[in-house]
Amino acid sequence: METKTALLNAAERASRTHGYDGFSYADLAREVGIRKASIHHHFPGKADLALALINRYRGNFEQALVDISAKQNLGGAKLQAYLDAYRAGMSGGKTMCLAVAFSIGRESLPEAVVKELHTFHQSGIAWLSELFELGKQDNSITGVSNPEFEAAACLALVEGAQLQARAADDLARFDIAVSALQQRINL
Amino acid sequence: METKTALLNAAERASRTHGYDGFSYADLAREVGIRKASIHHHFPGKADLALALINRYRGNFEQALVDISAKQNLGGAKLQAYLDAYRAGMSGGKTMCLAVAFSIGRESLPEAVVKELHTFHQSGIAWLSELFELGKQDNSITGVSNPEFEAAACLALVEGAQLQARAADDLARFDIAVSALQQRINL
DNA sequence: GTCTATAGATTGATAGAC
DNA sequence: GTCTATCAATCTATAGAC
Secondary structure, three states, X not given: OOHHHHHHHHHHHHHHHHOHHHOOHHHHHHHHOOOHHHHHHHOOOHHHHHHHHHHHHHHHHHHHHHHHHHHOOOHHHHHHHHHHHHHHOXXXXXXXXXXXXXXXXXXXXXXXXXXXXXXXXXXXXXXXXXXXXXXXXXOOEOOOOOHHHHHHHHHHHHHHHHHHHHHHXXXXXXXXXXXXXXXXXXX | OOHHHHHHHHHHHHHHHHOHHHOOHHHHHHHHOXXXXXXXXXXXXXXXXXXXXXXXXXXXXXXXXXXXXXXXXXXXXXXXXXXXXXHHOOHHHOOOOHHHHHHHOHHHOOHHHHHHHHHHHHHHHHHHHHHHHHHHHOOOEOOOOOHHHHHHHHHHHHHHHHHHHHHHOOOHHHHHHHHHHHOOEOO
16 A cells, blocks of 8 residues: 555544544554654645545545435435444544544644635535435425525534544444434435 | 632633643643643643543533523423523634533543543433423424433534534534524424 | 743654665 | 654643742
């Protein structure tokens, strides 16, 4: 594997468990097996690393949403797949979504990363809006009033559910927090 | 004002904007107007400071919930007051709930603080459970099935809504994310 | 209770050899 | 592309004078 990719993998794992301010070049060097100084060849500064990280993450995430859209037809089925994917990405409750991890370190982040963070949320909400619009029309999600509001609420719900699971170190917290939404899925 | 209190105030503000790993004794010293070394007289280590911080925060938060319970009779009115209080505590979107800020830095926190974090969530969910149970009985909140699930979902929702508002630096994101829940309030 | 002085470790980052 | 060596800055923390 490319050293650059290995560094991104290590940085993603580290920032999703410790936050942006909670990991260092020394941590990455240890994990990848090179020296601290060598990292600067691939990413001149930590800001460059953070930007590459959120960029790759957003790309992967959006691709996952496209895949779900292609595979599932009903709105409710898409929602179920979304919740499953989000849950699976938590590594048993040990890691957070990168967007959540970065949101806390916002003040330490370069402007460009904050912008990416914003775009990430925007595109996620846009995708969820279509999902709820569809679920309303095909009757596979019950009680949908305003799809846009539902989308924003859904994103907030999964991010908050993730925080609870992490604080308690118990993935079941995630399931409990999303179960009311899940019960509205009508397949 | 007591120096100790001033330090706690500074530490709360700092950790709620930068996270636990994002502030230092130097920051507090600058804000309070004493030297770094003097802080150790009041809080021997950063771990002691963190514990005192979450402890005070939890006490204040629980008192606020008691006040709401005393002032409002209907479940829906309590819920509205809860959302208002949570929103007001965000300082216009610049700060997060301490529990959210600490959840990210979990790995850096001493065991005792993690335990407090857990208790904080537990008591919050317990209070919300009673609220939804009441709202179901007095018909002031619509569509309540399982009060416990609703409580966990509500806590996740406000925490996630807060993250979105912070990431976008726009308090309106909070309002949008909670509006679907708010529309279920039937007074 | 606050100060100066200082310690030892760690931070992100750079220069230059190989 | 990776290394050694080194940098200045910052981190939490301690000792001891006042």
